[in-house]
Amino acid sequence: MPLRAALFRKIHTKGETTMSLLVLQGAVEQGFIYALVALGLYISFRTLDIADLTTDGTFTLGAAVSAVFTVQGQPLLGVVLAFFCGALAGFVTALLQTKLGVQPILAGIITMTALYSVNLMVMGKPNINFFKEKTIFTAAEAMPGGFGSLLQAAAITAVLCVLLVLFLRTQLGLSLRATGDNRDMVSASSINPAFTTTVGLCLSNAVVALSGALIAQYQKFADNTLGTGMVVIGLASLIIGEVLFGRGGPHALAKGVLAATVGAVVYRIIVAAAIAVNIDAKNMKLVSALIVAAAISYPAIRDKVLFYRKRREANRNV
Amino acid sequence: MSEMLELRHISKTFGAGTINEKKAVEDLSLTLASGDFVTIIGGNGAGKSTLFNAVAGVFYVDEGRVILDGEDMTFLPEYKRSNHLGRLFQDPLKGTAPHMTIEENLALAYLRSVRTRSPFGTVSKKDREYFRERLAALGLGLEDRLKSPVGLLSGGQRQALTLLMATLVTPKLLLLDEHTAALDPSTAEKVLELTRSIVAENNITCMMITHNIRSALELGNRTIMMDAGRIVLDLAGEERAGMTVDALLEKFRTSAGKELDNDRILLSDRE
Numbered sequence: 001m002p003l004r005a006a007l008f009r010k011i012h013t014k015g016e017t018t019m020s021l022l023v024l025q026g027a028v029e030q031g032f033i034y035a036l037v038a039l040g041l042y043i044s045f046r047t048l049d050i051a052d053l054t055t056d057g058t059f060t061l062g063a064a065v066s067a068v069f070t071v072q073g074q075p076l077l078g079v080v081l082a083f084f085c086g087a088l089a090g091f092v093t094a095l096l097q098t099k100l101g102v103q104p105i106l107a108g109i110i111t112m113t114a115l116y117s118v119n120l121m122v123m124g125k126p127n128i129n130f131f132k133e134k135t136i137f138t139a140a141e142a143m144p145g146g147f148g149s150l151l152q153a154a155a156i157t158a159v160l161c162v163l164l165v166l167f168l169r170t171q172l173g174l175s176l177r178a179t180g181d182n183r184d185m186v187s188a189s190s191i192n193p194a195f196t197t198t199v200g201l202c203l204s205n206a207v208v209a210l211s212g213a214l215i216a217q218y219q220k221f222a223d224n225t226l227g228t229g230m231v232v233i234g235l236a237s238l239i240i241g242e243v244l245f246g247r248g249g250p251h252a253l254a255k256g257v258l259a260a261t262v263g264a265v266v267y268r269i270i271v272a273a274a275i276a277v278n279i280d281a282k283n284m285k286l287v288s289a290l291i292v293a294a295a296i297s298y299p300a301i302r303d304k305v306l307f308y309r310k311r312r313e314a315n316r317n318v
Numbered sequence: 319m320s321e322m323l324e325l326r327h328i329s330k331t332f333g334a335g336t337i338n339e340k341k342a343v344e345d346l347s348l349t350l351a352s353g354d355f356v357t358i359i360g361g362n363g364a365g366k367s368t369l370f371n372a373v374a375g376v377f378y379v380d381e382g383r384v385i386l387d388g389e390d391m392t393f394l395p396e397y398k399r400s401n402h403l404g405r406l407f408q409d410p411l412k413g414t415a416p417h418m419t420i421e422e423n424l425a426l427a428y429l430r431s432v433r434t435r436s437p438f439g440t441v442s443k444k445d446r447e448y449f450r451e452r453l454a455a456l457g458l459g460l461e462d463r464l465k466s467p468v469g470l471l472s473g474g475q476r477q478a479l480t481l482l483m484a485t486l487v488t489p490k491l492l493l494l495d496e497h498t499a500a501l502d503p504s505t506a507e508k509v510l511e512l513t514r515s516i517v518a519e520n521n522i523t524c525m526m527i528t529h530n531i532r533s534a535l536e537l538g539n540r541t542i543m544m545d546a547g548r549i550v551l552d553l554a555g556e557e558r559a560g561m562t563v564d565a566l567l568e569k570f571r572t573s574a575g576k577e578l579d580n581d582r583i584l585l586s587d588r589e
Contacts, residue, residue: 190397252467
């Protein structure tokens, strides 16, 4: 009996049916794949300090390209091309904001909107399913024990995490981080911020598209709405991870990629748990929005609370 | 001595054609020999920072030419000129990236300047040793804190680090825009002393804007006074050596036809 089925049964015999290990495993698998979105946002949002809304469109773009090629029997080529198509989408957003004077937020919205049509063109229809096609997960799914997909997803994410940390330590990576950390310094050093911003947005969107490509093949299904809300979901994942691991300090990079990965996995487990206790999965976007809004507004709220407390005490002493 | 910087009749007007039109620099010419250390003084709005920004390429000049070490840089963008320039500002937070470590900040300054390195170059053991050695020379104990985020350092430490980054690879020209003005007096003194030694050791051509007339006369080999976008006084050699703060203020009065209108100068130097 496969190990997974055994565990599944054991849970059931104990009567703890709120969430089976099978569901948990699925959530973790998805978490590792969605972690790439959080990693992409770690590059654009945390490193470059740009809220890049292209992400929603790019995720779907990756899924669309990947699906179309998988149907043609070329799943691996689909994943590779999705990566480069994502980079191209990021390049368009970067061009709009660095060379054409479009505000960063609007640049992302423009590209995202354009991608909605582009994605439909790529797929030729609103959704594609390919339940019988060979995907890059097919070989892993057949592995004994039933943990093949999990290992493959985890391995892909781990490799990307390592590559990203290595890249951010190179001269170009350092320049990219400085661009987001101190604009004044960058303009006074020999860094061209337009160039580093472009590199960062291309890389970020390439990784996001890769996530979309892998998700499409994992669930054997691509849909034109897959990426909707992905920016907020990715940020929520990243923020959850940062709560667990902290931010900055001597090992800021390692903490960052770890936060993105673990945060995404935790997020998917929360979604699975919500479904298991019969909360409509549709509400998860509301929950994600609340997590992001609360986490980002926390310093402002904290300062207000401290100010009111101080004022109250000062007035009492008068 | 060869010429390092040559400014030929540069002019810059802000808000041309509007009610706020301001001729910040007007028909200014200046030549610096290699190894010159020029201090620049002048009242608020005299055009000192505009002069620096014109050299650094923060904007393009309306007229004139900017030539550095024989190369015409008049129409080169800021980031390209920065390959040859070191710049420090009054705000010590401007020159370093707070969330990156001391080592990463130094690496940024170092790896970019070493032309043979690729964009994917990283810090080698030898580089790290070199960083440590240069940091030790600052005498601030930073050599043991390579992995600390720069945001944890004090303003003086950050300014000293910025100075080191700007001179880690010797620039053709170092521009110091009141780089000690935001520091407390003893820290300012220390950073100024570091500036003096680093500039002297590496024979760096340097321009320093200051509100402290005493240090303007003590440091360097030449002092320029600006007013209304022009150079009104250019002191060097014996004339400069015999100059006192009071005599300089008097000289300004006769040259510019008015008092040096700067409270900070008057408060800080006429003891």
